[in-house]
Amino acid sequence: MTMGKVLYYTLVDLARNRSVLAFAALLFVVAEGLFLVEGEAVKAVLSLVQVVLALVPLVALVFTVVYTYGAQEFTQLLAVQPIGRSAILGGRMLALGLSFLVALLFGLGLPLTVHAPGATSLVLLVAAVLLAWVFLALGTLIALVNRDRARGVGTALAAWAGAVLVYDALLMTLLFAFSDRPVEPFVLPVAALNPIDLARIAVTIQVDLAAMMGYSGAVYKKFLGSGPGIATALAFMLLWVAWPTVLSFRVFRSKDL
Amino acid sequence: MDSITFSGVGKRYRKLWALRDVDAAFRPGEVVMVIGPNGSGKTTFIKCLLGLVRPTSGAIHVNGERIGADPAYRHHIGYMPQISQFPPALTIGQLLDMMRDVRGLSPERTDDGLVEDLGLSAQLGKRLGTLSGGTMQKVSAVLAFRSAPGILVMDEPTAGLDPLSARTVLGRAAAVRERGGTVLITSHLMEEVETLADRVAYLQDGTLRFLLPLREILARTGTDRLSAALPLMLADPR
Numbered sequence: 463m464t465m466g467k468v469l470y471y472t473l474v475d476l477a478r479n480r481s482v483l484a485f486a487a488l489l490f491v492v493a494e495g496l497f498l499v500e501g502e503a504v505k506a507v508l509s510l511v512q513v514v515l516a517l518v519p520l521v522a523l524v525f526t527v528v529y530t531y532g533a534q535e536f537t538q539l540l541a542v543q544p545i546g547r548s549a550i551l552g553g554r555m556l557a558l559g560l561s562f563l564v565a566l567l568f569g570l571g572l573p574l575t576v577h578a579p580g581a582t583s584l585v586l587l588v589a590a591v592l593l594a595w596v597f598l599a600l601g602t603l604i605a606l607v608n609r610d611r612a613r614g615v616g617t618a619l620a621a622w623a624g625a626v627l628v629y630d631a632l633l634m635t636l637l638f639a640f641s642d643r644p645v646e647p648f649v650l651p652v653a654a655l656n657p658i659d660l661a662r663i664a665v666t667i668q669v670d671l672a673a674m675m676g677y678s679g680a681v682y683k684k685f686l687g688s689g690p691g692i693a694t695a696l697a698f699m700l701l702w703v704a705w706p707t708v709l710s711f712r713v714f715r716s717k718d719l
Numbered sequence: 720m721d722s723i724t725f726s727g728v729g730k731r732y733r734k735l736w737a738l739r740d741v742d743a744a745f746r747p748g749e750v751v752m753v754i755g756p757n758g759s760g761k762t763t764f765i766k767c768l769l770g771l772v773r774p775t776s777g778a779i780h781v782n783g784e785r786i787g788a789d790p791a792y793r794h795h796i797g798y799m800p801q802i803s804q805f806p807p808a809l810t811i812g813q814l815l816d817m818m819r820d821v822r823g824l825s826p827e828r829t830d831d832g833l834v835e836d837l838g839l840s841a842q843l844g845k846r847l848g849t850l851s852g853g854t855m856q857k858v859s860a861v862l863a864f865r866s867a868p869g870i871l872v873m874d875e876p877t878a879g880l881d882p883l884s885a886r887t888v889l890g891r892a893a894a895v896r897e898r899g900g901t902v903l904i905t906s907h908l909m910e911e912v913e914t915l916a917d918r919v920a921y922l923q924d925g926t927l928r929f930l931l932p933l934r935e936i937l938a939r940t941g942t943d944r945l946s947a948a949l950p951l952m953l954a955d956p957r
Binding site for chain 2 (some may be wrong): 464468471475478479534535536538540541542544545546547562674687715716718719
């Protein structure tokens with residue numbers, strides 16, 4: 463009841479904010495542009511995968527962190543009303559999650575449905591939405607834990623860089639160091655430590671393109687098969703939505719505002 | 720029955736105790752002025768009562784119920800913060816509608832007399848992001864009074880207000896007392912305290928030094944002004 467009200471008014475605020483709208487428009491233009499430039503739809507989709515894997519986490523993370531800090535006074539105003547802490551945080555996270563969903567359906571789903579309808583597009587869209595939610599949850603947690611805004615934004619950027627750059631380097635080093643042993647079983651859980659990699663694995667298994675699948679993707683496919691491999695990767699992503707969300711609620715419930 | 724009781728309430732921020740073992744009880748139909756130097760714990764004291772800050776130790780009861788995770792007790796509390804920030808894209812009117820909705824108040828039970836009294840009627844269409852500090856304080860005051868709360872909490876309510884508006888707001892606070900409400904106000908202005916206070920609470924370094932009727936403080940120190948009485952009280956609070 464009260465959570466519904468927080469959800470509603472946060473959505474109204476987000477609609478006025480226009481940043482999410484701008485993100486949807488950007489995705490839409492990029493997607494349409496790629497389909498226009500690339501002769502084959504498949505090639506365009508593959509390029510789009512790269513764009514989504516880089517852009518969606520960064521935008522979701524930075525926007526969530528900045529929005530959460532910006533809403534601090536409003537949060538205080540709500541918190542002195544007869545509204546529980548969980549309703550405040552739940553309403554806000556749902557509102558952000560819904561607007562990300564709508565932005566991706568419009569900016570990514572629409573071009574994909576028009577130019578390349580099919581299973582690959584569906585998996586890409588689902589992975590993109592899950593990625594946005596993962597980084598919404600992580601961004602919320604980061605903003606709640608760090609009182610200082612600059613430190614929060616810094617931590618968020620570091621987390622993103624870690625998932626995009628450091629993690630790959632680390633994985634390669636590990637594989638290289640243990641190249642004389644059977645490391646494949648360890649790749650399954652290690653790949654699950656990076657939500658962006660999980661999204662990449664799910665999509666590339668579906669596309670069935672060995673060149674893009676990478677080592678971890680190939681292992682997922684070899685051990686689990688195509689369908690279960692995709693399902694496992696997406697399920698791990700759900701876990702990545704869940705744990706920061708649960709932690710965020712726990713932190714927010716006893717946080718001094 | 721007391722409307723608010725603090726029993727052994729303490730609050731620690733990391734290593735610093737902002738509030739230490741505070742015992743206090745507040746009754747219906749009184750105005751209590753909470754005074755003390757900067758950083759003495761006044762705002763923390765208020766924030767504990769509002770549930771913005773969770774006490775490290777002790778318990779707070781409002782109308783006999785211990786406050787905790789259940790937010791229902793805040794139906795009885797109107798709060799005017801020291802500094803207000805509102806969503807900048809909303810207009811004053813939209814904010815008022817939204818807060819009424821969030822509080823679950825019906826339009827008939829909402830007392831927006833202050834909108835008129837503070838001269839906000841013509842400004843309802845203005846966006847909150849464009850308002851001056853004083854006008855924000857007026858909006859804050861409207862929000863605090865409109866649910867006709869049994870408990871009114873104000874943190875430096877007159878700080879950003881022009882003298883006339885300040886008088887209007889304090890007059891309203893006095894009216895809350897007349898109809899049996901409990902009013903807690905923090906203030907730096909001694910004249911303000913003297914005209915309104917039934918009792919005075921003095922906080923220092925997070926400790927409640929005394930909570931006494933204004934009349935008793937003046938009688939005990941043999942002075943007629945609080946500003947003169949305070950140093951004597953602090954030298955010998957007993």
